[in-house]
Amino acid sequence: MGLDLHADVAELTAALLDVESVSGNEGRIADLVAEALGALPHLKLWRDGDSIIARTDLGRAERVILAGHLDTVPLPTTEGARGTVPASWQADVLYGRGATDMKGGVAVQLALAAGLAEPNRDLTFVFYDHEEVEAELSGLGRLARRHRELLDADFGILLEPTDGVVEGGCNGTMRFEARSRGKAAHSARAWMGHNAIHDLAPILQRLSAYQPQTVSVEGLDYRESLNAVKIRGGIAGNVIPDQAVVEINYRFAPDKSIEQAEAVVFELLDGFEVVRTDAAPGARPGLDQPAAAAFVAAVGGEPKPKFGWTDVARLGQLGIPAVNFGPGDPLLAHSDDEHVSGQAVRDCLAALTRWLS
Template sequence: MNPAPDAAGARRAGPLDLAASSVAITQAICDIESVSGNETPLADAVERALAGLAHLEIIRDGDTIVARTRLGRAQRVIIAGHLDTVPVNDNLPTRFETVDDLDYLWGRGTVDMKAGVAVQLKLAAELTEPGLDVTWMWYDHEEVSDDLNGLGRLALARPDLFEGDFAILGEPSNGQVEGGCNGNLRVEVRTHGLRAHSARSWVGENAIHKAAPILAILAGYEPRAVEVEGLVYREGLNAVGISGGIAGNVIPDECMVHINYRFAPSRSSAEALEHVSELFAGYDVTVVDRAEGARPGLDAPLAQEFLAFVGAEARPKYGWTDVARFSALGIPAVNYGPGDPLKAHADDERVAVHQITDCEDALRSWLTAAPNRKQR
């Protein structure tokens, strides 16, 4: 029986039953609200559920949980997923619904990315003798600024945990394999003017009006489609916020346009910043956040084996994901998980139930299909 929902609609964290179906586990962990910064109750529940499993070594760093096998297999794969979500918007607790004859689990986190986490948790508990050694990682603070990311923190504190031949991130990919990811750059572009009373505006300079050329550049910008190692990545340059003004009767002396640039992994973040700075030459440009992209890495032997085994089509990942962290460490990595990325962060976020079980079956089969791998 599920615990009663709290005032925000989420359920209080109860024991996780990893012997339940991956669909039931998805619902249980989604109903433990874990908006970025509030991952502790879910991390506690995950740690308790894994405790006592003799085939796993459990390590905790903050609200990041690591579980790994030590079987001496010839190769090791890292399989990771984040525990946090974007803010809830009247979409917890979860519920089941049928749309066009398909059954869905509806609610915050179902797509991004607790369905993937649920599959990982079930397999971590049940696969005591996988053909590969596996390091499972569930981490905090993915949905916020890069400097808070639990995976990044863990990589600095425990680089030994990132020894592996291949990595899979359970981000939503409609059950297909998405290679690499776009990079992400956010900047603030400012204009400056001179304050004055709006009744005598001619003695001031309106900073908001001066932002018009910035918006014109953005509106006229034609984003590139860039082929990288056989996959075509679509870029995007967009205003995602604008602010200025201090009162209804004052000419504003400052205006800020918040701009997001999603760039193909053929560019470094330094090259992306150089491009944006050239576009807005003469303006005050401040970097807010930036993260490197990741090249597909699908030529790695384990990546090729995984792709062929699950029968998935290789596609590009347009959004930024933590495959970039693995790529930077020299570990080829792909995105593979249930859920439609177009429903990530949506108010009607929902995952097709069959995608959860399909991903579980494919990942289970791949991890157990190599009993003849040589020991180290």
Template sequence: MPAETPTSLDLSADSVALTRAICDVPSVSGDETTLADLVESALGGASHLEIIRDGDTVVARTNLGRDRRVVIAGHLDTVPINANLPTRFETVDGVDYLWGRGTVDMKAGVAVQLKLAAELTEPIVDLTWMWYDHEEVAAGLNGLGRLAGNRPDLFEGDFAILGEPSNGQVEGGCNGTLRAEVRAAGLRAHSARSWVGENAIHKLAPALTRLVEYEAETVDVDGLAYREGLNAVVVRGGVAGNVIPDEAVLDVNYRFAPSRSLAEASEFVREFFDGFEVTVVDGAEGARPGLDAPLAQQFVRAVGAEARPKYGWTDVARFSALGVPAVNFGPGDPLKAHADDERVALDQIRSTEHALRAWLTGAAH
């Protein structure tokens, strides 16, 4: 039975209860308005925060005159729901979890951020909090990208943290990503007289063979090992059950180390599928770890985390492109992101909140 959508968010609740309330507000990409409205309303009474709204992106920032500013961001949207809402509590192998869509990617991180934004009236640095829309879809729709175009001044900072799931560890930088269409052309014919046509689907076979035989690299970037991946994700083709197809398209996703630019990655894919028509339809630069920045090193020490690479693409890349060092730090196992059994350990929600609170108040050194 669907959970009743809350009419308000209680930011005084503990971070686990707040995570559950946020997750039970469906916000699949393109449908974030209700949750964005709740976030804006919940923060509206905080006198220490300036609130800015851009579409379904909400920004809250302090203006305390501190000599350093940290930007902390999280996305409000999720991938589509698949019978995994409303949320529920469950225990697996002695570990208590909150189960349901968005618990890992990344509403637990959003809940922690919201609670801290409301409660930290005197942080040791000025803070800019961002909760944005359309992260889980094409890069051109990303609310953070839109905000950067509309209000680049909001991105000014000395360090940035993305609350993406990282098992409570610090994940530096991120891989880049691109999607490409590999197209084969044929000639239509009746399938009873197939010899007079050319089967476009069959012509994709060499491209698929190359992918099967490809061994992805692991690339060292500033001391972190980034695993790459080149994979077929969709195959499209066919006209009818009795027609030889005249076109077939293979959708490929390439996750590349941040030592390679998007242009270089695009050229690699075109060369890899030499002999085919290749069109890059979407892409985003990766980000180098950024852990050489003094504030980043201080943060890693303060939260007692281990620095690791981020394999998936995240919006740390947007901050990196603006010259702001950024890391991923949030509750949840990335392997459970987008999974039908998506679930976050309750202890990770609490420990992430504790670590961030301690660092931002100066209690951790």
């Protein structure tokens, strides 16, 4: 059964949530989105893998990108977690993986695509895969490499969750691996070896003691974070491990370049074997740009910083000023009880409809 783009946008959100689309498994939801958009005669459609571009071509003086990713993080494993698949309702609150990050925003995109055959600006709708994984796999990055001309725009809106207020810019993100090396031995004769897992302790102590910064950039305060996010090591319960790795994630304010942020981690973990494995730069707010300032004035509210990394950074690299604006509390993203209120999704759709009508 296909998607009904003219249904209540909260019900459309529920339909999207019922389609599991963990990163790498976006095929089915991309098929449904492409099928639904393909039935709209006022849009021109392109598909690249599990990413989709749909555009109006009305000769308007301004073009706006409305972008959102189709994938989610993995489903929760905690017993009793409600942020899973399929979705469930409690009164007007919708629970499910991706409710805030970001199928509520994707539902708003789809409803706008169906409802605005004659918008006051030309629109480019972008739905893409692989946002929740390494930057090199990003569907939006792939579109920028292969179909750059289709992404030309004067302004961009990424429908990531912002609680219905504009969030400017975003923190950058990078990942590292810190490795320790030991000597394998039978655990009954541990003195013959050297335990690499134990050697991770001082790395973890430095990370635990580190005090993240809060950095003001163009009037918005960006909170940083630096954390161990995964540990691996050992091959069996009776073998002293000869290698161990701690994976580290640094979320850094957009005042820093990738090189400057990398230097923070290398300085903190000086003396250890550390390798950067992934990085994506942040984006400064840019709310003084005319298009962004006009949008803020139109939708109201006090702009906030975006603490998580989003593709406003990638749009900025393409020369497109962009902001985050979407339904749902961003603090609920990736949580075990991820949810969004139906009214929040409806309010976001109404605000964008007014601005584009």
